[in-house]
Each structure stands twice: as C-alpha cells, then as structure tokens.
Amino acid sequence: EVVLTQSPATLSLSPGERATLSCRASQSVSNFLAWYQHRPGQAPRLLVYDASKRATGIPDRFSGSGSGTDFTLTISALEPEDFAVYYCQHRNNWPPGYTFGHGTKLEIK
C-alpha cells in the first residue's frame, strides 16, 4: 500500500504570499493524486485531481504539479479563506481504497 508523506506539517504565511505544499509517495503513483482543502467544521473540498487538473469551481490561484513520487500544490497568492488543512490523496489498486497524507496545516503568520 502506498504511503503519502506531506511536508511541512505546518506552514505559517501571510495573506498575499505564495504557498508551496509537498506530498511524497512511497512508490510511484503516476499522476493519480488529488489535493483537498479542509476547513474546521466543513466538508473536505476537492481542489486538484490527476495531479494537475483543477476541480470544478476552484480558483486558478490553486495549481498542482508533479508525477511519480513527488507532487506539489501551489497557492499563488493566499486569500484569508485559504488558511486550512490540506491533504493529498491517492487511490490504491489493491487492496482497493483511498490513502491520505497526514496533512499540512496552513496558518496565518
């Protein structure tokens, strides 16, 4: 089963700054990787899938890149509502299921 490692665990930035979040897979996952935003008390929100495709309605300040084992989520200029926890996720072929990283908390500096 693939293990996803996210870094850093916490990222402290100011609104307007650029955020770069990392997700590393224990083995190649090709481009089968997604990113979610999770605000407290809310539903997780799909941001990016297939490593670089933005989900419906997601602002273009969010972008994903990478393939194989190393992936990045970039937020070009942080808005106040972007401060949340971000998870990367992969689907396992066998046994079938879904694996998440432990998350990166993006907090206001």
Add this chain to the structure above:
Amino acid sequence: QVQLQESGPGLVKPSQTLSLTCTVSGDSISRGVFYWSWFRQPAGKGLEWIGRIHTDGDTNKNSSLMRRVTISLDTSKSQFSLELSFVTAADTAVYYCARTLPNSYYYMDVWGNGTSVTVSS
C-alpha cells in the same frame, strides 16, 4: 447540485454497533455510476477511508476495519449506510460520507459536512 448529509446517534456505548446514514439529495443515488464512501477523522488526526459501495452494490472495505464494517445502499430512499460493530473509544471521530467524481473512481468531489460520534459509556 448533489448534496450529502450524514445522520445518526452522536453517542454510542462501547461494544455496541455504530449506525450512520448518508442521504443524497439533488439527484438520484441510482443515477450514474459512482462509488459512495465513508471516511472518518479522529480529533487531531488525518482522514481515514472506511469503505465504499458501488452503484451496483459491490463493496470494498479498509482491511483494518473489514471484519466490523457493513455498508449498504437503499436506492428507494436515496441513502447509503454504515454499520461499525463492536466499537471502542478508538472509533470516536467525525464521520463523513462522500461520492466519487463522475467517470472516475479515484477521487471524491462531493462530501457531507460530517457527523461527530463519541464512543463512551
């Protein structure tokens, strides 16, 4: 627009069975081809996949929970359900239901807001 809403008791006693329902609104649960999943998140921890059910009734479960998990689909009520038996304090978490992207089983694009479940006597 499809929406999901979890419901169920917020408190369950140890060794009993946790039962949750996810109600699908805005579209029929039997229209299209999707996987409908359950996830959970203990306080201070990450998201854990519990299991899923396909529109055709096929199920897959997390191997660590498999013996205790039952997932079912009720198309007449546009609902799917989770039963987790022999619960312990370790099962205390916020539970979410979710649906996969259309034409992709890999990612979840619609989620419920979650329901908090505490296991305690």
